[in-house]
Amino acid sequence: MTAREDLAGPPDPADLVRTAVAEGVVPGAVLITGRGAHGPVSTAAFGTTAEGPAGRPVTADTVFDLASLTKVVATTPAVLRLADTGALRLDDPVRRHLPGFAGAGKNEVTVRHLLSHSSGLPPHRDFWQLPGGPADRLAAVLAEPLEQLPGTVVRYSDLGFILLGEIVAAVSGQPLDAAVQELVLDPLGLGDTRYLPPADRRAVIAATEAPPGGEPKQGVVHDENAESLGGVAGHAGLFGTAPDLAHYLRACWLSEDSPLSPRSRSEALTLQTAGLDGARGLGWTLPGDVWDHMSPSWPTTGAGHTGFTGTSLALDPVSGIWVVLLTNAVHYGRGARAKELRRVVHAAVALRAETAHA
Structure with a gap:
């Protein structure tokens, strides 16, 4: 950083997103930032929902395919709520909840x-790509052998969260989407998710x-495994808006009135994989993990998650800062288009928070 830049202070996160859209890094984006469970928030929206005449201007109310944010917005809180109730x-x-999960080490x-x-699943x-329907694919997930002994390595696994979705369904006695609605979305008032x-x-x-030879997906989950499971899965499939996710972070993770118990929230945001080759809470990515999109500027007490389509969340329960950044980067093709954008946005938010409270 030059002396002139230092005097000017950290960049405006919204300007960074505006520039990324203008330069063709992502087609559209919504950014919402804030601090704590209450108080003002900053919202900015840029770009279009798609290339060409089908595209519409992105607004704060644009709905995005949340991809793997499903893991921490739907599946993780649903599991924790079931744990809170006993x-x-x-x-x-x-195997107590999914008897079909059988095999060596399971x-x-x-x-x-x-x-x-840290289950040892791939x-x-x-x-x-397997023949048959959703039941056949779920059977294949249950039958998948472990690659490592449980509790010995950290490997970010979609399979593990597909199984967690099935556990939520089994324990609640209803389909996963209905269970998530009852346990998470309705209690928090997430009407657009x-x-x-x-x-x-x-x-x-x-x-x-766009799949090969087809039109871009719009309202159909991008993740092929989730689509093949009927569009509802523990690892992907959720759609939502940035204001809903901002409310989710504040009401579920930063508010004393959270539907989750203080113990569950604390455990979820605390390192569960000490001594292993990754930094994971319960569902959440922690600073220092291979999938960490927040460091090096984000507080070490923070947590976050990303989605393959170009979505991300981050929060810090100590300082209270949080970020929702939703993009449809994958509309331009598979690649890490949103990776650097996330890092600079989180750095700007963290540095501006430090400056404001210096």
């Missing part, structure tokens, strides 16, 4: 292992990538 325990063996895999990505498999958005809402949904 319907399950985090250290339950997975008796030792717990719900906590799945939440902290990161990804193309289950969508849901699985399987209706067809008449697709015009306000940011488009993602």
Whole structure:
């Protein structure tokens, strides 16, 4: 940083997003930032929902495919709420709730292992290419062998969260989307966040990538495994708006009136993988993990998560700062288009917070 830049202070995060859209890094984006569970927020929206004549201006109310934010907005809080009620325990063996989860070493895999990505399951498999329907693909997930002993390595795993979604369904006695609605979305008042958005809402949904020979997906989940499971899964499938996610961070993770118990919130944001090769809470990514999109400027007490489509969240329970950045970067193709944008935005938010309270 030059002396002139230092005197000017940290950049405006909204200007960074505006520039990224103007330079073609992402087609559209919504950024919301704030501090604590109450008080003012800053909202900015730029770009279009798609290239060409089908695109509409992005607004704060544009709906995005949240991709893997599903893990921390739907599945993680649903599991924690069930744990708070005693319907399950985090250290339950997975087989207690999913008897079909059988094979070498699987008796030792717990719900906590799945939440902290330390189960020993592989990161990804193309289950969508298997013949049959959703039941056949779920059977294949259950049958997938471990690659490592549970609790010995950290490997970010979609498979683990597909299983967590099935645990939520099994324990609650209802389909995953209905369980998430009852346990998470309704208690928090997240009216614009849901699985399987209706067809008449697709015009306000940011488009993602076009499959080979097809049109860009708009209102149909981008993740092929989630789509092949009927659009509802524990690892992906949720759609939502930036204001809803801002409310989620504030009401669920930063408010004393959270539907989650203080113990569950504390555990989820605390390192669960000490001594292993990754930094994970329960669901959340912590600073220093290979998938950390916040460091080096974000507080070390913070947590966050990203989604493949170009979405991300971050919060810090100590300082209270938080960021919602939703983009449809994958509309331009698969690649790390949003990676650097996330880092500079989070750095700017953190540095501006430090300056304001210096």
